[in-house]
Amino acid sequence: MERNMDDMNFNILRLGHIEYFVDDLSRSRDFYVDAVGLFETERDERHVYLRAIEDREHHSMVLTQSGTPGVGAIGFRVSREEDLDQLARKFQARQLPMRWLQPWEKRGQGRTLQVQDPFGFPIEYYATKQPVESLLQQYHLHRHGCPTRLDHVNVLMPDAQAGYEWYTRELGFFCSEYTQSAPPDDHVYGAWLYRKPTTHDLAVMTGPGPTMHHAGFSLMEPMGVIRACDALAAAGYADNIERGPARHGISNALFVYVRDPDGNRFELYTGDYLTVDRDQPPKRWELDNPRRQSLWGPPPPRCWFEESMRVTSLATGEPQPVQAPTTRAIPLYVE
Structure with missing residues (x-):
């Protein structure tokens, strides 16, 4: 591109x-x-x-x-x-x-x-925010899964090909991995886009939109996923654990998805990779390859496929109207 x-x-x-x-x-x-x-x-x-x-x-x-x-x-x-x-x-x-x-x-x-x-x-x-002290080495304060940073957001739009082109061509994002239909269609149905040198800051997916599937927080190491689940369950939030632990094919992330008390979804994950060499070609996944969505792990619940979060209109302050996909949606492969 x-x-x-x-x-x-x-x-x-x-x-x-x-x-x-x-x-x-x-x-x-x-x-x-x-x-x-x-x-x-x-x-x-x-x-x-x-x-x-x-x-x-x-x-x-x-x-x-x-x-x-x-x-x-x-x-x-x-x-x-x-x-x-x-x-x-x-x-x-x-x-x-x-x-x-x-x-x-x-x-x-x-x-x-x-x-x-x-x-x-x-x-x-x-460009600027008020500086605060990093808590990285304040180990006595670390708890549970120990989220290290907000890593990415995953959004749904009627045509992910258009989102891919806007963010790469016009805003300078790079692509680490993508899903594409077979020739002669060759249409992008999902793309993992980045500015920092990890697999993604923003993933765009074909689906009803504009909506957001989740925000993802990075964890320090794999056992953080288990500790996060233990802490959520012990605090009475076992039913808020929506999917996982499991591992994605795309991004290689070991993950768990959680819904907060209002139903907003977020991901706790670890294990993706660096993308420092920006001339490295992105990895292409066939549209019908199920391993890109789940390398291993139990199948997701239906709500994980079908529910996403409304986003706000700047003009009205109300949720944006949601439009159906203009191309064939692939909700079973949302990451």
Whole structure:
């Protein structure tokens, strides 16, 4: 895929944060801190700001009080303030809905550009966040699965081929692995895209959208998956464990999927690989190869295939309308 280098004068570094809407802020805070093992940076009347042990920024997850669960924003960090202005010019030329947020509108976060991407996802770009102490070597504070960072998000859209082309051609993402139908169709039905040197910051999948399947948190080592399950079960959340432990073919991740008290889904995983050599061709998976979705492990429940999280409209603040796939959906192979 040829990149559009003419106006790619910006540098997106990595996924920075995710915002989940929750009904009971205190209950959700206790779930993510006491049962999952994230750390609270601060809170106000409507938000709780959380981070993982490697984070040196104010937050990588925001819980926002709302009567409707779902996703408020997906945040990406850029390398400098000028990148925000370059992105704004690019989005304005394409007539995408966008607005600027000042630092006082996002606690702990610098100037922020909000945009509804061409597929309806609410994306935030920022260059700075308030620095905080890394907890990496505060071993006496580590608990349960010990999430190290927010690693990726997995989203559904009616045509993943279009999402793949937008994020690689226009925003400079690289592809580590993808699923594609056989010739002569040769259509991309899912792609794992990255800016940081791991398998993905963003996965785009064909399905009803715009919706989000999950956010993924990286763990330090494989036993963290088991400890996370033990901690969730001991805290009374055994039924919130939706799928796993098991291992994906795509990304090689050892994982467990969990639903929070509002039904928002997240993944705890470990075992993917580095993608430092960006000239390395991405790995292609046949559309009908079941090993890409599950290298081993029990079959997922039906809800894992069929349920995803609504995302917010910047214009209305309400959930975005969901459209059916324009190409043949492959929900059995969502990662």
